[in-house]
Amino acid sequence: MKGNTGEKTYSCEVCGSTFSMNYLLQRHMRRHTGEKPYSCVICGMAFTEKYALNRHVRTHTGEKPYSCEVCDLAFSDKSALKRHVRTHTGEKPYSCEKCGFAVSHSSTLKIHMRTHTGEKPYSCEVCGLAFSQISIMKNHMQTHTGEKPFHCEVCGLAFLRKASLQSHVLIHTGEKPYSCDECGLAVSHSFSLKIHMRTHTGEKPYSCEVCGSTFSNSSNMRKHLRRIHTGEKPFSCEVCGFAFSSKYDATKHMRTHTGEKPYSCQVCGSAFSNSSGVKRHLRTHTGDKPYTCDFCGLAFSNNISKKKHMQTHTTERL
Template sequence: MPNKSKSPNGPQAKEKPYACDVCGSAFSLNFNLARHKRIHTGLKPYACKVCGLTYSRNDDLKLHMRKHTGEKPYSCGVCGLAFSLNSHLNVHMESHTGVKPYPCEVCSAGFSIKNDLKRHMRRHTGEKPFSCEVCGYAFSINSNLKAHMRTHSGVKIYNCEVCSATFARNSQLKLHMRTHTGEKPFCCDVCGCSFSRNDVLKLHMRKHTGEKPYNCEVCSASFSRNSHLKLHVRTHTGEKPYPCGVCGSAFSRNDELILHMHKHTGEKPYLCHVCGTKFSRNSHLKLHMRTHMETKPYSCVECGFECSRNDELKLHMLNHTGEQPYSCHVCSLLFSNNSDLEIHIQTHMIEKAYSCAECGLEFSNSDELKLHLENHLCGLPCAGNSNLEVCSETEVEEKPFSCGLCSSAFSMKTDLEDHVWMHSRTENDSKISES
């Protein structure tokens, strides 16, 4: 039986006959010793029915439940602010005294509580004594470690009263609530834009200051955001982590993949409110909107032609320069714009049912064959084509338009132009058949 003799300090002093065999701590009641031993064993028999967190003591569970119920029974008599723990109220009361007996020796900051000074000093020393046992991530404040541990457990004890969103940290809930209230307390002093988060305001300010602290190690490019730098680096590495599940095309950015998917789905989410035309990209809609505007900012220096889009002006300028930058990969025929090239490409894909009996060339329609047969006239038979007559049997008429490539002549200039085109066509088809 434990010794319960009175202490030499007086009859009021409690005896502590129950000692912990692990650390030596002593207690006056066996119940308190049993509760203390849970610290060493890790036993936590008291579980929260809301989020599943467990505790070694029932009173700790009761205090925890106030996070779910929102109960704050301790209120400040000066400002009315309420707290769930009396210890938090005591700490808060120090802020009303104005006394800060604990100054920082590094900077000019002062604190009313010694523990606050200790936490502050870790900013200068970089000390992070609280380490996560799962991933090794370290923190300077224990409360931050506790909040971090919820990312591993998946426990989210802070619930939004407006929607069903849940959060692991109270600070995250507070930021989320601004999406419902529309509160934007962080205002730009330059342009007046306001933001719900201070870190977003800091990023915004770089637009005004021009600060770009994130530099590419490969080239001289710099960026105001780290996320922008990461995207840029992929242009050097060639990394394209976003593949299309339909055709296999890969992209370096997710938004590029989303735009690409519109080609497969046919989705055109951007609607012109003037004429109802739909577009798959917002940039295309913006260009289209200029067609409804009276102003046409792009004008040709050669002839004064005006248009609403720069790409229209570039196409127009080809009329003056004669440039033909679009080449057919089959026959090398050149075109001044891509749309004409695409139309031309179809001629290589169409079945050619009409063939020339003289040279064997094939054509997709009878009109092209007729034009081609003119090359075999002037002494050559017409290969039995019933729609053509031999030259000697035709009525002689004036033909002032002569072909510079052969002896053919025509009464109309348009016929000559069609005939010359057939020379280029014949030459191109010959190249194809030889290859």
């Protein structure tokens, strides 16, 4: 319907939105009618907008006409380039109204908000478990199928997710390209550095819906929920059936069956099944003794030795 006054003279009869030109109104109406007049000649997928079709076609052609001026990384659409540029500028224009947490993308903010609302719109078709993100739900679905499509070329270990494989490969290369400006700690991934930085800032953006305990990362919050409140143990050993509340514990346990020792000492080459084992071992080379007795100040390389020593003081006081 065409109005009589004002700059936006075309209005939608369904929702009342107004537009300055008739073609904009017609384009908007497709949201209500569901009309998709633009179809891909390769796969037949239909779209309401021509620009959306053009962007989709690039998934077939591989064309990436938008390049980053900083690092030359190329993208298939302009919005993706704009989001990428923020990784260089550090711009975070979207902030949470609840806790002030700032992010670079609106979609990331939407996902973050679910940590406050508890919304979990994606459910597993097999077990009904609900998730806040569709990507997490898809990863979970693979726990039912047993599919592990990503394989390490060095040791052959298989993974559910590509990101997990990429993380694992760094065990072999030892590469740690990200370092903390505060203490110099070097880590393998940018997200690990981001989480580590919270040990300096004290930021804990994730809170438990049951008791209000706060956490620096979402995985620790989920572990807390399972261990303390729900008792849920969704990760089971395929060999002996023993169940665990965290995937990390289940993976570590599996190595007792497989004998896998993916962590090696850079000094002598001794191999270990978990990262904490290699850290303890390294102290035999460095002489580092970070654990001290509360009574006499004697120093130890590991907490177990310290606790055993502490018992000698307890016995003396009886």
